[in-house]
Amino acid sequence: xxxxxxxxxxxxxxxxxxxxxxxxxxxxxxxxxxxxxxxxxxxxxxxxxxxxxxxxxxxxxxxxxxxxxxxxxxxxxxxxxxxxxxxxxxxxxxxxxxxxxxxxxxxxxxxxxxxxxxxxxxxxxxxxxxxxxxxxxxxxxxxxxxxxxxxxxxxxxxxxxxxxxxxxxxxxxxxxxxxxxxxxxxxxxxxxxxxxxxxxxxxxxxxxxxxxxxxxxxxxxxxxxxxxxxxxxxxxxxxxxxxxxxxxxxxxxxxxxxxxxxxxxxxxxxxxxxxxxxxxxxxxxxxxxxxxxxxxxxxxxxxxxxxxx
Amino acid sequence: xxxxxxxxxxxxxxxxxxxxxxxxxxxxxxxxxxxxxxxxxxxxxxxxxxxxxxxxxxxxxxxxxxxxxxxxxxxxxxxxxxxxxxxxxxxxxxxxxxxxxxxxxxxxxxxxxxxxxxxxxxxxxxxxxxxxxxxxxxxxxxxxxxxxxxxxxxxxxxxxxxxxxxxxxxxxxxxxxxxxxxxxxxxxxxxxxxxxxxxxxxxxxxxxxxxxxxxxxxxxxxxxxxxxxxxxxxxxxxxxxxxxxxxxxxxxxxxxxxxxxxxxxxxxxxxxxx
Numbered sequence: 322x323x324x325x326x327x328x329x330x331x332x333x334x335x336x337x338x339x340x341x342x343x344x345x346x347x348x349x350x351x352x353x354x355x356x357x358x359x360x361x362x363x364x365x366x367x368x369x370x371x372x373x374x375x376x377x378x379x380x381x382x383x384x385x386x387x388x389x390x391x392x393x394x395x396x397x398x399x400x401x402x403x404x405x406x407x408x409x410x411x412x413x414x415x416x417x418x419x420x421x422x423x424x425x426x427x428x429x430x431x432x433x434x435x436x437x438x439x440x441x442x443x444x445x446x447x448x449x450x451x452x453x454x455x456x457x458x459x460x461x462x463x464x465x466x467x468x469x470x471x472x473x474x475x476x477x478x479x480x481x482x483x484x485x486x487x488x489x490x491x492x493x494x495x496x497x498x499x500x501x502x503x504x505x506x507x508x509x510x511x512x513x514x515x516x517x518x519x520x521x522x523x524x525x526x527x528x529x530x531x532x533x534x535x536x537x538x539x540x541x542x543x544x545x546x547x548x549x550x551x552x553x554x555x556x557x558x559x560x561x562x563x564x565x566x567x568x569x570x571x572x573x574x575x576x577x578x579x580x581x582x583x584x585x586x587x588x589x590x591x592x593x594x595x596x597x598x599x600x601x602x603x604x605x606x607x608x609x610x611x612x613x614x615x616x617x618x619x620x621x622x623x624x625x626x627x628x629x630x
Numbered sequence: 631x632x633x634x635x636x637x638x639x640x641x642x643x644x645x646x647x648x649x650x651x652x653x654x655x656x657x658x659x660x661x662x663x664x665x666x667x668x669x670x671x672x673x674x675x676x677x678x679x680x681x682x683x684x685x686x687x688x689x690x691x692x693x694x695x696x697x698x699x700x701x702x703x704x705x706x707x708x709x710x711x712x713x714x715x716x717x718x719x720x721x722x723x724x725x726x727x728x729x730x731x732x733x734x735x736x737x738x739x740x741x742x743x744x745x746x747x748x749x750x751x752x753x754x755x756x757x758x759x760x761x762x763x764x765x766x767x768x769x770x771x772x773x774x775x776x777x778x779x780x781x782x783x784x785x786x787x788x789x790x791x792x793x794x795x796x797x798x799x800x801x802x803x804x805x806x807x808x809x810x811x812x813x814x815x816x817x818x819x820x821x822x823x824x825x826x827x828x829x830x831x832x833x834x835x836x837x838x839x840x841x842x843x844x845x846x847x848x849x850x851x852x853x854x855x856x857x858x859x860x861x862x863x864x865x866x867x868x869x870x871x872x873x874x875x876x877x878x879x880x881x882x883x884x885x886x887x888x889x890x891x892x893x894x895x896x897x898x899x900x901x902x903x904x
Contacts (some may be wrong), residue, residue: 352842353874381798382806384659397798431840432794460839461832483828512665512820512838514850516887519870607748 329539329552333527336488337366339374339422339451343529348455349487352509353518355495356455358545359525360426363453364389365548367424373493376424377411379404381432390426396561401437405444422449429455433580435462435478440486456482459509491526494518495542521546524553637901638692639678641799641868643884647682647816653705653773655878659805662812663845663871665838666837667821670851672814674892674899676777677722680707683775686734691899706770706807708808710736710763711779728813734766743787750789751879756799764830767807772819775810782815795836801841813841845871849884851892866890 335341350356378390386393396404413420425445427433433441445452462478473594476484483489483543496505497517508515525541540553573581585593616622642649643903652660655746662679666672668811669898709719716737721732738746738759747755767774803813819834842848850879868888875883889904 352839354871355843357872357874360762381794382802382840383873384661385657386843397802408643432798457839457843462837473741510820512817512850512866513852514665514842514848514869516867517887520870 330550332529333541333550334366337363337369339367341486344446344451345486346453346488347482349458349491351458351507352454354492355519356492359490359492360585362545374422374424376426377408379427381429393463393554405441405487413449422451425450425452429457431460436487438478438481457615464582489528489529493524495520495522495524634902636693638694639688639901640886643886647688649883651877651879658876658878660784660810660876661845662803663841664814664849665817666851667818667853670855674708674894677726681726683707690726700714700769702742704888705773707733707775708731708759708766709777710738712738712783713780713890715739718889736766737761747787752791755788760800760803763804764807774808775812776808779814780816782834785834785837793833796837797840808863843872846873847871861893862891863894864892866892
């Protein structure tokens, strides 16, 4: 069930500005909507909070160094050991106190082989660092079969990453015009790229794993131009809220001449009504039946069978 | 189509095909990704881009072309192909009156396997290829664009080569050497029924997808879904790629997404809005 103590938009902003601790943030993107606009949102939220942190950019795909990064590592020509050594040289030591949070952007983690991935992430991870890893969903994990020992039961890269990530940001295109999701996926599967993809406005499924083990899941519409995040109510969330999540006053309008809606004040009053069964539970042990005689009752004290109890 | 107005090819918001600001700073690199199928060959589009770069505008395609640049201010193009021999490009560029000193064609078809691939390790093959490009780019003046046709064939030609190796050791380093790299690929593999799901096939598909993610514009040449038409050869869809436009100036340059119909005739190609 969605937590009532969290405002989803605030939680998302806290994740984007790195205020909320989340060591591994996984951005799942696709050809339809790539992750660079979302990464810009991280940078924007960091700047607007005034806590600009050093950004270490590990690039397998990006050729042009982004203006916001402090260190740009071209990982295309590096072997695994060198890469890890270079990244850790830019990070504060795990035991250091009072150092600024560092952001490590990995573009993209598809290029790190499955058998190295856990070691790679665990060697970089520290309390002073948040990893922001992009994974392209539509690129298949070919080196899965090449795991040493050939264990076919070993999970694939995406499953491993989803298990390790503390926040998962699943990005999808916001479709405009007559296109629907099915049509777009069919066109993409034929590599006939439709227009209107990779837009400034896109959908985001945001999943945050809490320390308790519970995960919160919300859908957002992100406008990367105006930096506005709009929460989308989806069916799943409505079901989780006991089905009442979808009921809005607009749905009840025009059905009858009566007013079927409830105002906020009425809802509050309804919540505060003490239901009788709750009071019943506050009784002590056992029970007692108290019979009060009325004046017309005919009661013979000497007759043992007259006693109603 | 005779009654329909012919259109000019425009790719960017400054009404250009190859904006001048791409060439202002050596530190910025942009990838164009042209995808086509066997029935919609991209030679006319490659020619138009070469014209746009060398002459200033794609005069064979656009009616409202500005006067060609003087020969001293002309830029250069390196064309490399894994599927066509040198003459294929030389003939067509001669027809467009582009002087041979404005372009260089690298032929990676004739004797390529015997000379460059056989009995050589993967790394060596890719580094030798890259050296040939480096030499070709360095021998021409600045502002050279590189067009490479069907580099995905290397995945089939070189044993055990993966898409990530090809990207890391050839495509990305090549992109770093020039300001504009135009990659032309044949995407027929996506239309081979349901489905050859061999590792080689998914390797190829991964290469196309990763190239799309790296590109900032995609020019998609497709035949008509309805099949053949007398007055339409196919459609050209212009759409944003997966990366932002890289340039030093802060103007709000963006890709104009559009869909054209094209008609290839013997001597010319015409574009119409869809």
